[in-house]
Amino acid sequence: MLVKPMHAKFAQPIVHARGLFRSLAPGERKTQKLDITYSVGETTIRFVGFEPLDSTDLRVLQAVVALATTGLRNVRCLLRDGRSQKHTLEAQGDAQEARTVAARFTLGALSDTAGFSRGGYSFRQIRASLLRLSNVTVHVSKPAFEGAFRLLGGYNLDKLSGELVVSINPVQTDAILGRQNYLRVNMDEVRKIQGAAAHLLHSRLHWLNQGDSRLVSLGTLCSYVYEGDEEGSTQRKRRWAVRRALKELAQIGWAVMEASPDMFRIHRPARAKYQDSSTD
Numbered sequence: 001m002l003v004k005p006m007h008a009k010f011a012q013p014i015v016h017a018r019g020l021f022r023s024l025a026p027g028e029r030k031t032q033k034l035d036i037t038y039s040v041g042e043t044t045i046r047f048v049g050f051e052p053l054d055s056t057d058l059r060v061l062q063a064v065v066a067l068a069t070t071g072l073r074n075v076r077c078l079l080r081d082g083r084s085q086k087h088t089l090e091a092q093g094d095a096q097e098a099r100t101v102a103a104r105f106t107l108g109a110l111s112d113t114a115g116f117s118r119g120g121y122s123f124r125q126i127r128a129s130l131l132r133l134s135n136v137t138v139h140v141s142k143p144a145f146e147g148a149f150r151l152l153g154g155y156n157l158d159k160l161s162g163e164l165v166v167s168i169n170p171v172q173t174d175a176i177l178g179r180q181n182y183l184r185v186n187m188d189e190v191r192k193i194q195g196a197a198a199h200l201l202h203s204r205l206h207w208l209n210q211g212d213s214r215l216v217s218l219g220t221l222c223s224y225v226y227e228g229d230e231e232g233s234t235q236r237k238r239r240w241a242v243r244r245a246l247k248e249l250a251q252i253g254w255a256v257m258e259a260s261p262d263m264f265r266i267h268r269p270a271r272a273k274y275q276d277s278s279t280d
Helices: 012-015 054-089 106-115 120-134 171-176 189-193 196-206 218-225 232-251
Strands: 007-011 033-040 043-049 101-105 137-143 146-150 156-158 161-167 183-186 213-216 257-262 263-267
Touching: 007 033, 007 054, 007 171, 012 183, 033 171, 043 218, 054 101, 054 106, 054 120, 054 146, 054 161, 054 183, 054 189, 054 196, 101 106, 101 218, 106 120, 106 189, 146 161, 146 183, 161 171, 171 183, 171 213, 183 196, 189 196, 189 263, 196 218, 196 232, 196 263, 218 232, 232 257, 232 263
Parallel strands: none
Antiparallel strands: 007 183, 033 043, 043 137, 101 161, 137 146, 156 161, 213 263, 257 263
């Protein structure tokens, strides 16, 4: 029986890039494209794709990264698969020389890791999401590095094991293999969350250190979930959805208190002492 991964080591730019994953209105995926730029210091990372990404895509990516994080127990296999599958990332420039890892999993294992129910519908969702994620091109510009690559490589089937093998981009690979400069995402929390807005909030709020708390405005929280500033009934619906999402966070162990009107003090749980540290 598969032991579900407890955490994922996530690259900070992928978590912090505002709008990379967001709530989509019905039909919006067919009319909009993805073009998000994240800059910090001298580093600029641009994400470009044919379709925007939503909470389902976030959960699938979190699960892929979590499975790769668990794979650190056999890092040689991670790196070997990364080398053999690197061509699927279509790396350009300096990225051609960067190291990559690849995750191995069945659709059932990925579904369990992300918190989806097993079955044909979920598996179709996962396949479609893996395709969307592999169609996102990431452009990175920083001192001594100019390169581009896919967010994920297209998946290949290992006919001997029956597993899918998915290559992971160099930025995310550095987070998985590194001892610092990554964000630890609690996958048990991810699996307990039900609402799309709560998934998006949970991810974006990982700028909070474990065991820390900060004041965050309702407007900022809405910007973590939705694109653009809306007024009237749309704004009211969004604020109501975010308030409901905050209640979900409280149910999984985060502390949420409205300190003043539309201003929330949010506390991220401290890291549990029993959590496995062998894959850090």
